[in-house]
Amino acid sequence: MISFIGRSAIQKIITLFFVSIVSFLIIHLAPGEPGQVDPMNPKFTPEVVERFKKEFHLDKPLHVQYLYFYQNLLTGKTVSWKDNQPVLKKIWERFLNSLPLFIVGTILTWTLSFPVGIRSAIFRGRLYDRSATFLSYLLISIPGFFFAYILIILVVTHFHVPVIGMETFGIGDASVLHIFMDRIWHLILPSVLGATGGIAVLSRYVRSQMLEVEGQDYVRTARAKGLPTEQVYYKHALRNALLPFVTMFGLILPGLIGGSVIIESIFSWPGMGRMAYEAILARDYPVILTVNFASAVLVLAGTFISDLLYLVVDPRIRL
């Protein structure tokens, strides 16, 4: 067990190292000046641009830049090129904004997928199953922004309430409960939009897991001894079908930092995705690289956790 942890930790660190190199190369092979420089603004004479480059070590060879960057990152000294704010602080702020979206979205996904998926499995091939399949694929197939606009226009024109942003603008002096509920309201649309894909995929997965388990001997036995169908499904089959999902908890971790660029821009949600997008536009390398690095860490941590969970949950696997 310990050797497994040790080995995979080392493996993950090596992977991380390569990720850092690859992402650094991708970014730095690109043309373009850092964010604060606008070459088309006559105020930026070539000398000023030169000084900016020097300030940000852009005049150094690549490997030196690489060392500078990751040294700063690991000591927490990286600053954004756009506004000289510490990157970690910026990301943390945005992370807190994205977090509720992520939480509500995840809860929605997981609570909705299971009943839908299980019912689909029970009624396999029937109308319910087929319409659930159709609906879930309909949801994944709509271009996100198209759907978002339609929803926004519907809600705004029919209910006359704001849906943009994290809270109703200027609600600041209302009671705590009001503010809280207002925030929840603003969460609904973006998180539903973010969750649609997840619900569709996960419910399909639940369905296929249930079908898989259904063919097993013990389920047949349970049914043969005359237990009610419901009990067979919800007690015997479900427990074993759940097994792979436990490990999926680890895999939702990267979603923490992902955030959807498109949904966040449409809803003016000041989250991670939008910050990353704006960083790309402004060539704010430190922010792009840090986000990339953080998400790589989360992905690796996620797989690590899911491996561990698998070990804990599944008695058949012993190392």
Add this chain to the structure above:
Amino acid sequence: MTTRRVLILAPVLLILVLLQSYFWVPTYEQQTRGNPERLDKYIIGSIGDASILNPILSADSASSNIEDMVFEGLIDRDEQLRFRGRLATSWDVYEEAFFYVNESFSIPGLGKASPQEVADYIKEAKKKGDETWPGLRDSLDSITEISVIPPRNFSVIRHEKDPNNGKKKKDIKISVAAAAGIKLVLNRVDQGLFQNLSLLLGNDYFESFQGEDYLRTEPRLGKEKLAAYADELLPAFEHNPTLMFHLRPGVKFHDGHLFDAYDVKFTYESIMNPKNLSPRIADYEPVKTVKVIDPLTIKIVYKRLYSPAIGTWGMGILPEHLLNEQALKKEALRLGKDSDTFSMRQSTFSRKPVGCGPFRFREWKSDQYIALDRFDDYWEGPPNYKGYIFRVIADLLTQEMEFYAGTIDSYSVQPHQVKRLEKDPRFQSFSGIAFGYTYIGYNIRRKPFDDPRIRRALGMAIDIDKILNYVLYGQGKRITGPFVKQTDYYNHNIEPIPYDPKGALALLEAAGWKRNKAGWLEKDGERLKFTLITNSGNDLRKAILAIAQDAWKQIGIDVRTDLLEWSVFIQERVNKADFDALILGWQMGIDPDLYQIWHSSQTNPYQLNFVGFKNHEADDLIIKIRQEYDHDQQAEYCHRLHEIIAEEQPYTFLYVGKWTAVLDKRIVIKKVDDAGNVRYEKIKPTKTGSYSFHFNRWIKLPEAPILLDEG
């Protein structure tokens, strides 16, 4: 079955909890009409967030929008685009000129003369008032003071690249034994002064002054190097235009600290401090000295004639007491940063600025909003609005919906929306000519664009009026040259290029391009083809790209188009002059200085004259314009320059955009006269390129008033 019930109940409950929140949210009605406090706030919607709220550091429009509210400059432009005092009550522009006495030169009618003799000779001439040369007469008349500066010695040390070994640097000691000089003080700035004086002192009096005779270097240098140093250290003559600002007494910063001349000097020094990496450094580079005469008077002396200088003092003034070295050191210590490298850029000041403008900073939530409160001690009296809020809404469509709902008061309206919103009785709209124009630029270095006929023909093939009507919905005006259309610098006599595809074909034929059987233009068996590029993310430019391609295709030109991401576009194509033709726009300042964009010395890579426009007369005029301090004279030069550029057509000037504002009708100007009578006026656009000139007097009323002067 519990499991089943839980599985089904959980999502149902969750959805119910989520949906019930609807009943807690204030509707748009409650937020706007039913909310009296809303009337006191002005909320503006913006696509992007500000980046750094320090006027000397920022270069983006979102930041400067806020800075205009928080900070105040010494001067700005009034409704007629003339300068008016803000933190400065008045200012004087005059000149101190200086020249070295050329003792080896024999002055006609005087012979070789000592400094004192030369000075007396000029005084004499001034008194005599000879009318032979009217130019000289004027120059002499403007001289108020003549004094002799005795010879002086000084030495400087320069680091130079070793000519033998490119990498090493070595020190060069230069000892200067300067000749005596004469200082003239003028009551105006006169760029023809020395030219005129040489009528009096002899044609070559200034040219024949040999500066290198007064230099000694250690180690010895070659003749050319020496002459270069002489030009730098001992120029034969020097214009030192001088600005003297008289500052407004009793002006307070938002923290209550009194504003004085030291803040102005500090602002200048901060811009010049290399640690701060200020993008405005080029504007202030010609400054020689900034001297505080007394707390309310500051004198700025320039190294050379540079007429755009006055306009640069519209720059927001920083509070010295919050940003000087001690303050920064303290902050660095508090934040645990290295106090040696800690600069204004890192300071939290840029996130919570303090200035002496009409609004004081309250709060900034990144990518959400920036909130400002009115400053009750504002020197001109506090604004009517209690709050100014800058809301970031990243999506144009959602901006529009928020505007409809009344939760934002203004946003950058798109032309097609104007047409719709104008009909709505709830809104008032007005527009005016903006300061930016859009053009198609041709790479003059490349064939076939080296021929002005071709450039003109290309312009004639595009129906620009149609673009104005259908793409811009009339939100634009034709433009023929690079000056701001509502200023005197713009030459209104120049006719825009007509839409005339046949004429274009005739011009092309004159240049040797004929249509072949397939309809393509050909010359010596080669088709006329090139690539037209622009940056992505600008819908108007994208539309023009398609229109130009289509229009040129109609007359048989094979045009390919390409959309490039902004940094790629600039870095790879524009900066390296690697393009055939491009669509771009310039945002102009009111000042007519065109040096960076049109002077032939600016055609190198990474410079802004990327089309490679070179014209002698134009170069001359550009220099004269930036050295001329007299408005009428400047306008005259500008008209001629405008003619040349229109003649040469290095760009096809397409249009100057109009800014359009759509506002709630209930927003009006509120004026209170001395007797305390309140009067409401309709908002009217001014020439300033923005409707918000009188913003401080605006207010939103509960009901739209009936205004007497409507119409």
Add this chain to the structure above:
Amino acid sequence: MINMGEKGINQDFQFDEPLAPKRTRMQEFWVLLRQNRLAILGLIIFILFFCCALTGLFLTSGPDPLIDPALIRLQEKLRPPLAKPNLDSLRAEEVPYMGVYLMGTDDLGRDVFARMLQGAWVSLTVGFVAVGISVLIGIFMGGIAGYFGQHHIRVDHILLTCLLISGAGLVATKLFYSGAVLLFFGLGYIFYSFFTKKIPGKKAVTSWKGFLHKNAVSIDTLIMRIVDIMLCFPSFFLILTVVAILPASIYNIMIVIGLTSWMGATRFVRAEFLSLREQDFVAAVKALGVSNYRIIFRHMMPNALAPVLVSATIGIATAILTEAGLSFLGFGVPPPHATWGNILSDGKRFIFDAPWLTFIPGIAILIVVLSFNLFGEGLRDVLNPKLRERH
């Protein structure tokens, strides 16, 4: 468990042709697929879409297309669908083909119908090429990992690669001299190892040489680590970064989408290969002395393709959506190519003035993507041997 389809087949079997020969794989596939009505629906839409795209290609391309999607008639902008053109203001060649704007015109007066037709082909190409790239890479990498997985890479291989890469890198950063030296040494070593290989028997095993020849990492591990590295990047963000950096072109977008989505296919192919390797028929073929190449492509690949096919079908759907998303952010396929994504994102500005500019491409994308997804899902069911057994 009652399954309607099950009954149907059994009836065929028992009563109509009780002694019929065993159905071929295709027939069986078809029978299974036919039961899945959604999948059939998907297939039909897909075929329709494909035909549309093909006709679109013929109608809208060439020097003088029948329907010109790039023709600008500014005076006819934002006409609603089925509007008759205003014949007075148009020149003869500007009148739309059928005398009517079938789907209206856009903000520059271009015929939306023509643009949709052209866009169908472009969207289809984007989807197919991107997925083609990812499937090819996936099969290649997965095949190697699955088949040659236990082979090892020696320390000297790694060092050699580092040497060559850093040499090339130095040359690229204009340090020609030192770069050339590294490259020279690298190439020298390659020749050297060829040379030593050819002389067997001479096995001078010094300790450092032993270290060089030590097995460092198995090919399988290496490839799966590369997959891990790729999976570490948030994919849409990575695509966005690269597309923002590269000059926008339809090819770049296809390549980038392809290069960032091959990991799934790799994993599938590898897993299939790992299990196929152990099966008797492979062992038999191996015993016959058939070459690796033939084993892989003739015997194993056809059996491993099923999951790849499924993921490819769904991958096409995803690629079309990704392109639309990129267009929304302004990084999509640049003009003059029309794609459904950029028609939609251009049109969204006019959603209140001209809703058809948003809805026509939006719904078109929805339908096509849905058809791919449903078809893919149907394929998955049909090709899944576990589910097949029970029929």
